[in-house]
Amino acid sequence: MITDVTVKHARNKLKEPFITAIRSVDEIETLSITIETDEGLEGLGAASPTLKITGDSFDSIHSAVRGPIKESIAGMPLKSLEQIVSNVRDACVGNTSAKAAVDIALYDLFSKKYQLPLYQLLGGYRNKIMTDMTLSIGKESEMAAKAESLVQQGFKALKVKLGGAFQEDLSRMRRLRQTVGDSIQLRIDANQSWDAKTAVRFIQMLEKEELAIEFIEQPVKGSDFEGMAYVTNHVQTPIMADESLFSAVDALRLVQMRACDLFNIKLMKTGGIREALAIADIAEAAGILCMIGSMMESPISVSAAVHLACGHRNIIYADMDAPLWLENLEEILEDGTIAYDGPRITCLER
Template sequence: MIIRSIETFQVAVPLKKAFKTALRTVTVAEAIYIRIQLDNGREGFGEAPPTHVITGESMASIQFAIEEVFKPLLIGKDLRYHEQLFQSLHRSMVHNTSAKAAIDMALYDLLAQEAGLPLYQYLGGARSELITDYTVSVNTPIEMAEDATRYVRDGFHILKIKVGIGEIEEDIKRIKAIRKAVGLDIKLRLDANQGWTAKEAVRAIGQIEDELLNIEFIEQPVLAHDIEGLKYVTDHTLTPIMADESVFSIYDAKRVIEMRAADLINIKLMKAGGIYQALKIASLAASHDMKCMTGSMIETKLGVGAAAHFAASQSNIIHYDFDAPLMLKEDLLKGGIQYEGSKITFDTAPGLGIERINKGGN
């Protein structure tokens, strides 16, 4: 189980429709794919998307971290001593969490393959299928209502509504238009992507509650570093508040939990640096009876698949935001997770179940 080679290659897939949030607009999903090969011929795959406004990474920085730092560190090492490998990976450089996540998921892919188990079973196997939401990008209230109606028609019963751009009144109009369009049976959750101040968030959420718009929870209402502001919102509203960009590491999670600054945490592999660290965050949250969500950046089915396997392995991860591959014009992979409307199922093949990368992989 000696690591023989690590290859990287770039991919880019256009989105069906521009993805707009309070932080950015995306029209093309870019990523670095990696392939790690062992001396026995097994191959493990990973993905790292550049998300400048969240992780601070670019395609160039991801490429550099993998080729110049991680590759020399790992080639020739024995995967059987993987605890040491993961610790070395995370000590080798600060930040660069998406680059670390790509290496991490490829190593876990290989470990599960060697065990002869799908990755979610190798990690714990809490459940065998997931239900994802679908995200409604920020646009005019009319356009967002039309998009929401289409997603419901396509079989999605949980919608994640992007807000946080412009005046609070405009966000309220967006939410009301969507609720009117889809009815009361559809679950709505909001994501402000740091777009509000603490007082704006309390005012907006108070109005949402007063108008009985029935929101499941609200994600990252304030700036990532403003943990006191996050706590202020949590303390002064009834709707559950979720920390996303505020939590990259187990140390971030510890601070949020100890301050009671949020009710929920969104664990993303690209923030945590991969499954190894994400498991620690999930375990810490579970020890405080805190439920979590797992989501993704704008990723292909490779990165999202790894996140889905992780999420399915942990009993306290009960919310899933894995719609990114459905936003893309094509699927670069054969194998991996499968979608049937909002339902995600896992291949019985060991590891991530990736059979082939259709572009650039072979």
């Protein structure tokens, strides 16, 4: 049975600042969770606060984990995984990052108890996945130089952060396509920075110039489901829901409104693996392909997300580059459950 839940705070420096339309960070702040059992097993989970997206801060995550979430699972037998993760979900309102950290630790415990790698426990569909690499928003020349470097490192897909002035963003995309050529996939993440009509006008310009954008993430505010549907129905380029998608309820609403073409699943939004699985299943039934994504997070939570993606056949895209931004990645991943080889991520058999 579960005997204790402990919390530890850490900060890890990035190699360079990560800049989007809504924030700039130069380190990853992590709250790591350890759940202990009377069998001597330890499950590891983690969460990173992203106040502007999830509404969770370091203090709120810590309070939720040490308070109602810990109380909801203390003394429970590990074999009742579905009941335990349900208790975590219902322990408090919101607090998806705190719930994700504990949920990840519980799945880690369960995989250790039954001596199966997590991706096998979750379906075992594959053991490798290819990630894209993100280009922070910045000067056009700097973004082009970075893109060229990443292509030389073997990356076949680049996710471009936009959200500046209309013409500047358009010029950035022209320059990037010219720089990387036609064989590299370019994806755009607007991070909610446009209104619906601006998004349509911008995307139609990309289409007119045949810049061949693979898909565009969250062009409008996450709460603007009608705006998402408007954009999706007025452009040819696939539109991916990110900040609009926190739960299975959101997934159903997006499907019913035909508000997007693709889903981006992130554990810090869903509250962990259990809800993410429900979203992936809903998407599969609706014919919507999924991407596994992350915030700027700890390799612990990123590893769990990679295992989830490898376990489920409907999660075919990956935006799992956050650990690649860390200064001390090799040291952090030394005892981890995933390994990076350029854009290829492998789930390890431990």
